[in-house]
Amino acid sequence: MEVPFSRPYLVGTEQAAVAEVITSGWVSQGPRVRDFEQAFAARVGAADAVATTNCTTALQLALYVSGVGPGDEVIVPSMSFIATANSVWQCGATPVFADIDPLTYNLDPAAAERAITPRTKAIMPVHQLGLPADMDPFLALAEAHGLEIVEDAACAIGASYRGRSIGSLGPLACFSLHPRKVITTGEGGMIAVQDPEVAARLRRLRQHAMDVSDLARHGARDVIIETYPERGWNARMTDMQAALGLCQLEVLDDILAWRRRVAGRYTAALESIPFLEAPHEPDYADRTWQSYAVRLTEDAPVTRNELMRLLLLDGVPTRRGVMASHEEPAYAGTVADLPHTEAASRGSMMLPMFAGLSDEHQDHVLERLAAHVSAVAA
Ligand SMILES: Cc1ncc(COP(=O)(O)O)c(C=O)c1O
Known part of the structure; x- marks a missing residue:
């Protein structure tokens, strides 16, 4: 007998949903991406959600809008997939490893507190393997020390902490949609965001920081000359992925x-x-x-x-x-x-x-x- 280790849960509705996108001709950063973001935000109890290429780019963007940059330190658990620490490095900052709670394997708030220095800018609790980190102490720590919180919720769509959904607790929570995760879009990520202005900025940053979205340009009745108020990334999700993601939310x-x-x-x-x-x-x-x-x-x-x-x-x-x-x-x-x-x-x-x-x-x-x-x- 050969037991599979992991498999995505695909129920047969996905082919038609993806084919419909292809037939429509709008295959990237179009209406399905927006639909998926709205459905995702509703599901996790966030004010908004911003789709990205994967959770690692989601983490980079979330750290960036939190003001993390060169010279800063970000406290992370070492016990996590290496992308957690790498996303800090990708922002030019230094990941500072703190120990876990030996029972839950999640970042220990007391260990995180001991790791705070004058250079600390943010703490990144990870909801490891989909088990929520003990968020109340982290939120209190951030408040007390003037730090940012970016949650690595790669494995945690559908999880809740003291009855509150992961994605509704902190300002920014980043999810993965890789096939090894709870739901998948092949590759993909999502940032749950509470502040609408931050969501709007993230939406620009993931598209080279262009100040006009494809959706806005498509609906415009006049010529639009876009500008680039800041430097950005390319972290765009395709509409085929979003169509798949909408099917996955239905079976979550x-x-x-x-x-x-x-x-x-x-x-x-x-x-x-x-x-x-x-x-x-x-x-x-x-x-x-x-x-x-x-x-x-x-x-x-x-x-x-x-x-x-x-x-x-x-x-x-x-x-x-x-x-x-x-x-x-x-x-x-x-x-x-x-x-x-x-x-x-x-x-x-x-x-x-x-x-x-x-x-x-x-x-x-x-x-x-x-x-x-x-x-x-x-
Ligand atoms: C805790 C954690 N953070 C980040 C990531 C990176 O996610 P992605 O592969 O979507 O970039 C993963 C994926 O394995 C993960 O488990």
Whole structure:
């Protein structure tokens, strides 16, 4: 049996929606992009949303409009996909790594506070694997120290924190629409924005900072000579992607329910498998289960990598746990004291998780996991 690790949830309505865009002839930055932004904003409870090419460009733009630039520091968790830290570097600023909460694997507000210096401009909480970070302390910290907050919500569409939707809490939250995420547009990103003026500026910046949108030009009855009041990016989403995204929003609740069920089955079964710990579930969060990360206890008789190898031979693909960015060669030389990050990253691995995963496949994953752990323990 070969178990897939991850698959997008596509239900068959997408082909016609994308074909309709192609037939219309308006294939980039047109009406579907605007429709998708509005539907996305409504879903996450934001005043507006701005579509981009991916979450990394969304983060760059969000940091830029937050005033982050050369000479600034931005506090980030090292335990995140490397794009989190890279987006800070792409703005000419320095990512400063702070440790995680050892239970949730999310940036620890107390560790973030200790990392504040006179150069700190912003804090970037990451809702890791779709589990909301403890946002109230971060928002209070930002208020107290005059800092900006940019949320890396790459995995968190549909998640909520104390009953409030991720995307409605802070000024700027950036989502990913990559196929490994909860919903996908192939590639894509979205910035949930609360301030309409910031949304308007982001919309210009993603289009070379041109002061006239394609939509406005299309509807104009006079010649328009555009200007470029500042320097910008190209982070435009296509209308084919947006049409796909609209279809994905329609099935988001089904996707979340399926992932929740898979996670529940994993967690229940892990209770009877020694040396493995299920993810911690804080009572303040409703998560998306973008990934399911299981952790080997320190006394496990097998290494994480060896267990991953054994499972792969049985048709069960896994992935290492969330990386510790400061341990990658790209961040060599970083001085950081991050014991919780290093232990959690080293000891955890992701099990197959996606909407559409069958009980039969999941049972195979669990049966092989239990068999290998008990074989090495014997
Ligand atoms: C936490 C986090 N931030 C940022 C990104 C980057 O997203 P994208 O690939 O859409 O640029 C990812 C994607 O893997 C992620 O997991």
